[in-house]
Amino acid sequence: MHELSIVASLFEIMEEKAQEKGSKRIIYVKLQVGKLSGVVPEFLISAFDMYKKDTIAHDAELEIEDVPLTIQCKTCKKTMILDDFVFICVDCGSRDLKTLTGKELFLEKMELEL
Numbered sequence: 001m002h003e004l005s006i007v008a009s010l011f012e013i014m015e016e017k018a019q020e021k022g023s024k025r026i027i028y029v030k031l032q033v034g035k036l037s038g039v040v041p042e043f044l045i046s047a048f049d050m051y052k053k054d055t056i057a058h059d060a061e062l063e064i065e066d067v068p069l070t071i072q073c074k075t076c077k078k079t080m081i082l083d084d085f086v087f088i089c090v091d092c093g094s095r096d097l098k099t100l101t102g103k104e105l106f107l108e109k110m111e112l113e114l
């Protein structure tokens, strides 16, 4: 499961940040997960729950913010959200698109007990 290795590196970052702040407990974690990130949020949540035992985040609450796939058409300059992965401008039919959001996969927020 690909999500497990993502969670492992996430925990490395989290623990490092907590250490910097001198905290021994993480209480809340918020992740941004883009539609194009290749990560399934449900798998990420179960990987997180599996991994957090015996870490400083063992009772941390995890929230995932889904980031939609937003594109801008390079031909007509329109910005739109794509619900499926058909990369065609709904307005002019152009395939020359730029991805604005949807590739995100990062730690947006973390709350520590100090």
Ligand SMILES: [Zn+2]
Pocket: 073, 074, 075, 076, 077, 078, 089, 090, 091, 092, 093, 094
């Ligand atoms: Zn267009």
